[in-house]
Amino acid sequence: MKRTKQSGKTHWLRNTIIVLLICGVAGMILAAVQFTRHPDRTSASAALQFSFDGAAEGNSPDGNPFTVAALSSDEVLEAALKASGMGDKYTADQLRENLVVAGSYPENLVEQVMSYESLMSFTANRELTVTEYHPTLFTVTLYNDFDSGISGADLEGLLANILTAFRAYFANNYALGLDWLDDAIYDLENYDYPQQLEVIQEVIAQQARYAQQMYEEQPTFRVNGQGFNDIYVRMNNLIDSDIARLNAGITINALTRNTARLMTQYQFEIRDLTNQQEKKKTQLERMDKLIESYDKNEIIYLSTSDSLTKIDGNSSETYDALVRARKAVSDDITEIGSKIATYQLKLADLMKQSDQKVATAAKTDSTEQAQDGAQTETASVEEIQALTDEEIAAAAEAAEEASKRQIAALDKSIAALIEKRTAVTDSFRALLKAYEEQQINEQTVSAFNYRYDTPKLLSGAFIKRVIKTAGPICAVGFMICMILLICSRRKEDRD
Numbered sequence: 001m002k003r004t005k006q007s008g009k010t011h012w013l014r015n016t017i018i019v020l021l022i023c024g025v026a027g028m029i030l031a032a033v034q035f036t037r038h039p040d041r042t043s044a045s046a047a048l049q050f051s052f053d054g055a056a057e058g059n060s061p062d063g064n065p066f067t068v069a070a071l072s073s074d075e076v077l078e079a080a081l082k083a084s085g086m087g088d089k090y091t092a093d094q095l096r097e098n099l100v101v102a103g104s105y106p107e108n109l110v111e112q113v114m115s116y117e118s119l120m121s122f123t124a125n126r127e128l129t130v131t132e133y134h135p136t137l138f139t140v141t142l143y144n145d146f147d148s149g150i151s152g153a154d155l156e157g158l159l160a161n162i163l164t165a166f167r168a169y170f171a172n173n174y175a176l177g178l179d180w181l182d183d184a185i186y187d188l189e190n191y192d193y194p195q196q197l198e199v200i201q202e203v204i205a206q207q208a209r210y211a212q213q214m215y216e217e218q219p220t221f222r223v224n225g226q227g228f229n230d231i232y233v234r235m236n237n238l239i240d241s242d243i244a245r246l247n248a249g250i251t252i253n254a255l256t257r258n259t260a261r262l263m264t265q266y267q268f269e270i271r272d273l274t275n276q277q278e279k280k281k282t283q284l285e286r287m288d289k290l291i292e293s294y295d296k297n298e299i300i301y302l303s304t305s306d307s308l309t310k311i312d313g314n315s316s317e318t319y320d321a322l323v324r325a326r327k328a329v330s331d332d333i334t335e336i337g338s339k340i341a342t343y344q345l346k347l348a349d350l351m352k353q354s355d356q357k358v359a360t361a362a363k364t365d366s367t368e369q370a371q372d373g374a375q376t377e378t379a380s381v382e383e384i385q386a387l388t389d390e391e392i393a394a395a396a397e398a399a400e401e402a403s404k405r406q407i408a409a410l411d412k413s414i415a416a417l418i419e420k421r422t423a424v425t426d427s428f429r430a431l432l433k434a435y436e437e438q439q440i441n442e443q444t445v446s447a448f449n450y451r452y453d454t455p456k457l458l459s460g461a462f463i464k465r466v467i468k469t470a471g472p473i474c475a476v477g478f479m480i481c482m483i484l485l486i487c488s489r490r491k492e493d494r495d
Contacts, residue, residue: 012488016481023477027470042148042454044156045141048101048163052444058134060174061439063217068103068138070173071166072096079165084158094146099162103135140447152452163447170445175436176214192257193250193410200414201243204421208235211428214435223434231428238424242417246410251346253406266347270340277336280329287326291319 048068052061060066070076077092077099142159144150150158188196208231215228249255256262 012481012485016478016485019477019481020474023474024470027473028466030469030473032466042144042152042155043141044144044152044159044450044452045139046159046163046447046451047449048138048140048166049446049448050136050444051446052439055136055444056134060170061436062174062176064174066170066174068101068166070169071101071140071162072099073169076162076165076169079168080158080161083161083165084154086154086158090146095142095158095162098143098145100141100143102139102141104137104139105133105135152454156450156452160447160450167440167442167445167447171436171440175440176432188414192262193255193407193414194247194262196414197243197247197250200417200421201239204235204238204243207425207428208232208239211235214432218435221431221435221438223431226427226431228431231424231431234424234427238417238421242420246413246417249410249413251349254349254351255406255410257407263347263351266343269343270347273336273340273343277333277340280333280336284326284329284333287322287329291322291326 054061054063058065072095074092077095078087081087081090081092081095140159140163142155142162144155188199191199211228211231215232218228221227
């Protein structure tokens with residue numbers, strides 16, 4: 001009896017192994033047929049990683065959000081085709097249809113995003129809840145569906161050129177720079193001298209603010225002993241020293257390319273600011289009446305059947321807000337009044353110089369007036385604003401004749417100012433370029449782990465296909481053997 005049982009166990013073990021081998025061979029054959037008829041796509045892939053400052057927050061070195069969508073742009077794909085010598089063979093559209101970019105995300109990202117913590121939880125250890133996630137590692141895959149005959153080396157080389165072109169695109173579009181302050185957009189010859197200085201001052205002020213922002217973000221970054229704070233100081237010096245001096249000279253000497261136009265402009269500015277000031281004064285009077293009649297201490301008593309509840313109103317906060325608003329309007333009136341006074345002084349200085357030049361011209365034409373020592377009195381501001389167009393034209397003609405020498409000197413001073421500003425700007429560009437090279441290079445925007453995948457019977461893809469196909473078949477065969485074994489044992493026990 002023991003020999004019979006032992007032989008029975010050996011028999012069932014042998015049969016089970018044979019069944020599993022048959023199932024495995026059948027699964028392998030079926031997997032080979034499927035793999036041949038429906039092979040996996042041939043592709044070249046690589047990993048693309050961003051490791052510069054701010055990449056984990058989704059920000060480029062210039063502080064703006066960045067994406068990898070440019071990988072499929074015409075600019076990048078056409079540059080890659082040209083670098084590969086395939087510009088006449090393939091098109092950007094063909095590559096775009098077969099280019100896939102996938103970001104790498106943590107496995108528990110959904111759980112982190114969807115999780116929440118109760119306000120009543122007072123545990124010492126807390127897990128940070130993720131509200132948004134920006135991947136820094138991407139897998140870029142290029143399939144050969146656009147040309148099944150392309151070699152593996154050419155496909156992998158084309159993908160490498162795409163990533164190289166993308167790095168160049170990224171450096172050009174997401175790097176720091178001053179292209180937005182290109183001098184070509186400012187044609188100073190079309191402006192009068194006061195407006196020229198306003199334009200130059202605004203350009204310098206923008207660069208100074210940019211340098212200050214860069215210094216706040218990178219206080220320790222220096223090149224040849226110079227940092228962003230040095231650029232900020234040099235820019236402000238140009239505004240406080242050179243531009244202030246030139247503005248004073250223009251105002252005192254009434255230098256202009258078109259005196260009549262400048263007078264008209266000052267008159268318009270004074271009228272416009274006066275209207276604004278009147279509206280602000282009216283607004284201030286209304287606010288004073290509102291504040292005077294406002295009940296600040298509002299208290300409400302809510303009575304119920306068994307209690308009396310005191311409720312303090314928010315009138316104090318409202319009153320304080322009204323007072324702050326009134327102060328803002330009052331400050332606006334003061335500021336507008338200061339601007340009006342400035343324009344009035346400029347207009348008075350301009351007219352004073354014109355009157356003096358008219359008197360000089362009159363002395364040249366009339367000896368008797370020179371002997372009499374006749375002097376032209378400076379008109380008041382009200383009289384100046386009431387001048388007719390003919391009177392303005394006459395004064396302007398005399399002023400323009402007498403100020404040619406001063407204007408020539410002013411032109412030289414403005415040219416010198418522009419040269420100084422250009423020198424500081426060049427230093428700023430060099431600093432930004434050095435910072436850009438530190439942030440965007442082959443290490444911070446890197447492509448690695450290149451791989452070429454093609455369907456082969458001796459490949460990882462085929463092994464996966466065999467496991468997926470033969471595994472279930474072998475499992476079914478093993479289950480059948482176990483069922484038959486259990487039935488056989490029960491039958492022997494009954495016998």
